[in-house]
Amino acid sequence: xxxxxxxxxxxxxxxxxxxxxxxxxxxxxxxxxxxxxxxxxxxxxxxxxxxxxxxxxxxxxxxxxxxxxxxxxxxxxxxxxxxxxxxxxxxxxxxxxxxxxxxxxxxxxxxxxxxxxxxxxxxxxxxxxxxxxxxxxxxxxxxxxxxxxxxxxxxxxxxxxxxxxxxxxxxxxxxxxxxxxxxxxxxxxxxxxxxxxxxxxxxxxxxxxxxxxxxxxxxxxxxxxxxxxxxxxxxxxxxxxxxxxxxxxxxxxxxxxxxxxxxxxxxxxxxxxxxxxxxxxxxxxxxxxxxxxxxxxxxxxxxxxxxxxxxxxxxxxxxxxxxxxxxxxxxxxxxxxxxxxxxxxxxxxxxxxxxxxxxxxxxxxxxxxxxxxxxxxxxxxxxxxxxxxxxxxxxxxxxxxxxxxxxxxxxxxxxxxxxxxxxxxxxxxxxxxxxx
Ligand code: PMP
Numbered sequence: 001x002x003x004x005x006x007x008x009x010x011x012x013x014x015x016x017x018x019x020x021x022x023x024x025x026x027x028x029x030x031x032x033x034x035x036x037x038x039x040x041x042x043x044x045x046x047x048x049x050x051x052x053x054x055x056x057x058x059x060x061x062x063x064x065x066x067x068x069x070x071x072x073x074x075x076x077x078x079x080x081x082x083x084x085x086x087x088x089x090x091x092x093x094x095x096x097x098x099x100x101x102x103x104x105x106x107x108x109x110x111x112x113x114x115x116x117x118x119x120x121x122x123x124x125x126x127x128x129x130x131x132x133x134x135x136x137x138x139x140x141x142x143x144x145x146x147x148x149x150x151x152x153x154x155x156x157x158x159x160x161x162x163x164x165x166x167x168x169x170x171x172x173x174x175x176x177x178x179x180x181x182x183x184x185x186x187x188x189x190x191x192x193x194x195x196x197x198x199x200x201x202x203x204x205x206x207x208x209x210x211x212x213x214x215x216x217x218x219x220x221x222x223x224x225x226x227x228x229x230x231x232x233x234x235x236x237x238x239x240x241x242x243x244x245x246x247x248x249x250x251x252x253x254x255x256x257x258x259x260x261x262x263x264x265x266x267x268x269x270x271x272x273x274x275x276x277x278x279x280x281x282x283x284x285x286x287x288x289x290x291x292x293x294x295x296x297x298x299x300x301x302x303x304x305x306x307x308x309x310x311x312x313x314x315x316x317x318x319x320x321x322x323x324x325x326x327x328x329x330x331x332x333x334x335x336x337x338x339x340x341x342x343x344x345x346x347x348x349x350x351x352x353x354x355x356x357x358x359x360x361x362x363x364x365x366x367x368x369x370x371x372x373x374x375x376x377x378x379x380x381x382x383x384x385x386x387x388x389x390x391x392x393x394x395x396x397x398x399x400x401x402x403x404x405x406x407x408x409x410x411x412x413x414x415x416x417x418x419x420x421x422x423x424x425x426x427x428x429x430x431x432x433x434x435x436x
Pocket of ligand 1: 067122123124125127150151152153212217245246247248272273282
């Protein structure tokens with residue numbers, strides 16, 4: 001499909017051609033290469049508030065928000081000030097520091113589901129450490145994960161369901177050994193009987209169940225609260241740990257994330273994205289009893305040169321302070337719902353096969369009119385619609401993540417006018433996509 005290009009993209013195209021000389025595929029993270037949409041990836045020069053500007057000078061209303069971290073938009077003044085105040089005093093000492101304490105305290109004082117936390121530098125690192133912790137606590141190797149959930153590029157989790165009814169995983173990336181993959185059991189979301197059977201058949205072998213309580217990496221697969229409660233009960237019943245991977249949902253759908261939203265107590269929670277205020281921070285947290293398995297107190301080793309460095313802690317602290325302001329999450333959720341519901345309403349009126357599920361400030365353009373709760377309900381053929389919508393939106397100054405499987409994020413920097421503009425432009429892009 002050839003797309004009419006109405007905005008200049010030459011500078012981005014040239015920089016991308018240059019980047020091919022340095023990085024595999026020209027990028028440092030695969031989805032940035034724009035392989036599922038049209039044109040070269042945009043090289044972004046700067047961002048302020050709800051907008052960002054590329055190297056060709058095009059300005060975009062940004063709904064990717066760096067894939068979730070920027071809940072306060074770009075260049076938030078409070079975060080910027082805290083970071084600048086900190087960075088001039090040195091960037092990393094490899095020692096404990098006061099800002100780390102402050103962020104730790106702020107989180108633990110306001111999150112009822114965890115008692116101790118350990119900071120790391122990415123979501124992947126948080127998940128990798130949480131799995132090791134679960135195995136260390138239980139003294140077992142196997143883990144249960146769900147098809148449609150993404151947990152970063154941890155070896156054990158780059159695993160997809162095996163063929164047929166077999167739950168034993170097979171590697172989904174070269175370089176992940178079959179022996180590692182075999183320790184991961186992959187189940188469909190929502191299949192309570194299969195979960196029960198798997199936990200029974202592998203009794204004494206499974207350390208933990210890991211789930212994205214709000215799966216947001218393969219579309220937005222909003223789950224029933226009763227399914228999350230079922231996971232909790234079955235984990236207790238079969239004496240395995242329950243890990244909520246809240247790298248996206250943590251501090252995003254509420255300060256207490258999905259645990260708080262659904263009122264379900266997991267054993268371990270992983271965090272990333274929002275927690276670092278736009279800097280590389282991840283964390284895992286649990287009860288004191290479980291976290292005491294971590295070195296230097298306990299036998300599970302985990303460390304990090306730049307963990308809890310003061311600049312990242314300052315950014316995280318500033319970001320989470322803003323999140324705690326009264327009405328913060330309610331306002332965000334209202335604006336997101338208004339946007340999503342207006343788009344869904346327009347699609348319905350026109351008979352377009354699209355609706356926009358949303359939770360908190362996360363939304364997704366879902367093709368078809370039925371609720372989608374599992375990865376296998378997504379029809380890949382519909383991604384051609386997304387490609388057109390994405391392209392049209394770039395032409396009119398709206399940026400969505402460059403894949404139809406990715407969710408969008410609304411930040412507190414998005415004004416009601418921004419939302420109105422986005423609705424109008426997304427509806428116009430749908431007109432183009434569905435008239436072809
Ligand atoms: N878990 C979840 C739920 C995620 O969404 C992601 C990133 N999209 C990760 C883990 C990995 O985080 P990172 O990219 O910071 O390593």
